[in-house]
Amino acid sequence: MAQGFSQEPGTHGPMEDLPAKGLRRVRLWAWTIAVGGFLFGFDTGVVSGALLFMREEFGLDSVQQSSVVSVLLIGAMIGALGAGRVSDRIGRRWTLALEGAVFVVGTVIIVTANGYGMLIVARVVLGLAVGGASATVPVYLSEISPPPIRGRVLSLNQLMITIGILVSYLVDLAFSSAEDWRAMFAVGFVPAAVIVVGALTVLPESPQWLITHGHIDRARKTIGAVTTEERADELIERARHKREEQQRGGEDQQGARALVARHARPALIVGLTLAAVQQFGGINTIIYYAPTVIEQTGLNASNSIFYSVFIGLINLVMTLVSIRLIDRVGRRPLLTFSLLGMCVSIALLGLAFVADLGSVLTLIFMVLYIAVYAVGLGPVFWVLIGEVFPSHVRAVGSSASTTVNWLSNFVVSLVFLPLATVIGQGETFWIFAVICLLGLLFTARYVPETRGRDFDEVDQELRSRFGDRHPAGQ
Incomplete structure (x- = not known):
């Protein structure tokens, strides 16, 4: 069961193995799990408009404004780092319920905040939940989704993030x-409650x-709820056989040590x-500073928030386009184009x-940037971290990747306004352009295609791209 309801190499799970009733169940589960992505987007995006008024009420200077935004990311790093270990211990379902409860607590604190200190505490608590959900949701979606629809199911995470934003x-x-x-x-109370009750x-x-x-027996029952009994038995036996092979090959260790072992290292680098x-x-x-950036082109705060809605809308529309394409054209073409x-x-x-x-061209370029991000890198990253890691390190691999994602997010959000003040906003964006170019070169050389493949096939291409011809486990 290397990739959810996995297949033998070369076979990809025809849709007839997934009856209509089973497909409806998978969709219900997937949408419920992906509410975690919605809260990820909502709690990271809502601060962009709220910040314009929080700074007035509490007299926040530029450093304090940046810290209110970026401190959430410290909590997110901690939440993401611990999520893999927690979900491996208590299960994906209970971990998601726990993260929903933390969302509720963080929302209570920030709604009742009476000063800068409580704002910081609330944002850290919300960050714990956001980071935990960002690591848990892709793994959970991957493991409940059959391969024929895996790309679309995993893309729901990014879709819900964009809806949340x-x-x-x-x-x-x-x-x-x-x-x-x-x-x-x-407003964040509502989806947080949905996560807890749904889980x-x-x-x-x-x-x-x-x-x-x-x-x-419980695994067989879950798989049997979305496919035929015969298919469930076949997949269970195949998963047990695969697990025995991993144990014999020395791949059964878990945690950080397993993640840096040779057989998992290429996936970790990607x-x-x-x-x-x-x-x-x-x-x-x-995403965070859209109103602030637009405001600097000469528009007032309310108009800046209004125009930022268009950025959120194009983000959503292009994510929907990506969901339509990701299981048709593949991950690599979308990532390269993006x-x-x-x-x-x-x-x-x-x-x-x-x-x-001027404001018009600035908004056009911002919308264009969001559009190409949302059709490719946005969803494809979350899909890939649910697909490239071996099953026994998938949770910790996702946790490590999302931790680096949040660490990078923290650094960028913390230094963006001060750096833009020192060298200029335009020059700061040019630095980001160079990084996108480097990412394009890395993708062309090292990122495998995972569309319609089980882990053995993905692993083979990964090893080839990294020049590793050793069998897994050696």
């Missing part, structure tokens, strides 16, 4: 006239986790590098600031 912009807009930033954050009442435990922990490129390519300088487009568009965005081209 768009909703956060709309919520900011709705409450901007009243300058009610507390109400902006309070406890709707979701099954991951079949992969159940097999790994010896709960074979995961960590794409995690860094996704953030150092500049995406969250747009990084090339990001490089060009953010370079043009930098030019718009350096040459003072």
Whole structure:
């Protein structure tokens, strides 16, 4: 069971193995799990509009504003780092429920905050939940999804992130006239409650986790709920056989040691590098600071929030396009196109600031950048970290990748405004363009195609690209 309901090499699970009733169940589970992605997007995006009014109420200077944004990322790093170990111990389902509960606690603290200190505490707590969910959701989605629809199911995470961001912009807009930033954050109560209730009442435990922990009958029941009994028995036996092979080959160790072993190292390099490129390519300088950036072109705060909604909307629309394409054209073509487009568009965005081209062109280049990001690097990164790692290190591999993602996010969000002040906003965007170019070169050389493949096939291409011809486990 290397990739959810895995297949033998060369076979990819025809759709007839997935009856309509089973497909509906998988979709229900996937949408419920992906609410974690929604909260990821909402709690990272809502601060962009709220910050304009929080700074007035509490008299926040530029450093304090940056810290309110970026401190969430410290919590996210801690949450992501610990999520893999927690989900391996207590299961994906209970881990997601726990993360939902932490979202609730963080929301309560920030809605009742009476000063800068409570804002910081609340953002750290919310960060723990955001980081944990960002590591847990891709693994959970991967392990409940059959290969024929795995790319689309995994893309739901990014779709829900973009919906969360768009909703956060709309919520900011709705409450901007009243300058009610507390109400902006309070909306997050609803999806947080959905996660807790859904995890406890709707979701099954991951079949992969159940097999790994010896709960074979429960795993068979979960798989049987979405496919035929015969197919469930076949997949269970294949998964048990694969696990025995891993044990004989010395691949059964878990944790950090297993992650840096030769058989997992290429996947780790791909995961960590794409995690860094996704953030150092500049995406969250747009997501977090869109109203602030637009405001600097001459628009007032309310208009800046209004125009940032268009950025969130194009993010959502292009993510939907990506979901349509990802199981048709593959991961590599989307990733290559995306990084090339990001490089060009953010370079043009930098030019718009350096040459003072005005609000319209600035907004056009921002929208273009978001569009090419959302059709490729945005969803493809989260899909790949659910596909490239061996099953026994998938949770910790996802955890490591998302930790680097949040660390990179933290660095970029913390230094963006101060760096832009020192060298200029346009010149800062040009640095991001160079990083996108480096990411494009890395993808061309090292990133494998995972569309319709089981892990053995993905692993073979990974080893070939990294020049490793040794059999797995050696």
